[in-house]
Amino acid sequence: MKRHLIIATAAAAALIAGGTVTAVAANSDSSSASAQPSAQQTARHTAASTAQVRDGRSSIPMADDADGQGDLREANAAKVTAPAAAAAALKAVPGTVTALDLDADRPGLVWDAEVLGKDGKQHELTLDAGTARVLNQHLDRGDEDDRAQQRAAQNARTTAADAARTAAPHGTVTSVELDDDHGAKATWEVETITKNGKQHTFLVDPQSDKPSATPSQDNDNDGSDD
Incomplete structure (x- = not known):
């Protein structure tokens, strides 16, 4: 009984740890995405900055x-x-x-x-x-x-x-x-x-x-x- 309880506790701890790591990775990716503009955003910015030169x-x-x-x-x-x-x-x-x-x-x-x-x-x-x-x-x-x-x-x-x-x-x-x-x-x-x-x-x-x-x-x- 105690052995089963210990295994269950360890599994829960591992799941919690894994979930925490996953959350941190997701937050890190989100932060990176906000810091680096997408290709579409870059294209819009480039078009806006050169529009006066072209027209x-x-x-x-x-x-x-x-x-x-x-x-x-x-x-x-x-x-x-x-x-x-x-x-x-x-x-x-x-x-x-x-x-x-x-x-x-x-x-x-x-x-x-x-x-x-x-x-x-x-x-x-x-x-x-x-x-x-x-x-x-x-x-x-x-x-x-x-x-x-x-x-x-x-x-x-x-x-x-x-x-x-x-x-x-x-x-x-x-x-x-x-x-x-x-x-x-x-x-x-x-x-x-x-x-x-x-x-x-x-x-x-x-x-x-x-x-x-x-x-x-x-x-x-x-x-x-x-």
């Missing part, structure tokens, strides 16, 4: 173009000029700026820039039109037109910023692009808008930085150039 917003929000004066409002609201946008783009991606465009869309007012990098790749950047901060940046695989533009950019003796400065006395520059739609040779096509809303297009020689064609008027608003 930033401009410091200048823009309303919808309900009255047809969106281009003028954009030109008046922009704090970063075309040459300054070109400089900011080149700071992010060294190379040659082949196109600039002032635009208002979901991120707000931005400069869209295309840069032929020194790495030989075409980069597309979105810059805050208020601070010149890079809001978005990615590679563009490009097509045959892009490759022709790249060859023209490599042979140009003037830059997008030079072309913008040439046209700037005639209004706020809203777009600059190295384009071959106007003849056998590529030329800088620069769009401007005056304070009274008149839009003009200038063609600037990429070799001499001189206007190579008389500016064309893109609308029939009343008023004269500033």
Whole structure:
């Protein structure tokens, strides 16, 4: 009888000890799990920390173009000029700026820039039109037109910023692009808008930085150039 009691007591003690050890192990695993975030938590944190880099917003929000004066409002609201946008783009991606465009869309007012990098790749950047901060940046695989533009950019003796400065006395520059739609040779096509809303297009020689064609008027608003 005593022998059976001793065995039962020992078994109970072993069970209690085992249960205690199991409890301690469970608590230890729980503590470790709380100290180390799961892969899903890490992924969410990474996405949150990089979202602003991939899809930033401009410091200048823009309303919808309900009255047809969106281009003028954009030109008046922009704090970063075309040459300054070109400089900011080149700071992010060294190379040659082949196109600039002032635009208002979901991120707000931005400069869209295309840069032929020194790495030989075409980069597309979105810059805050208020601070010149890079809001978005990615590679563009490009097509045959892009490759022709790249060859023209490599042979140009003037830059997008030079072309913008040439046209700037005639209004706020809203777009600059190295384009071959106007003849056998590529030329800088620069769009401007005056304070009274008149839009003009200038063609600037990429070799001499001189206007190579008389500016064309893109609308029939009343008023004269500033």
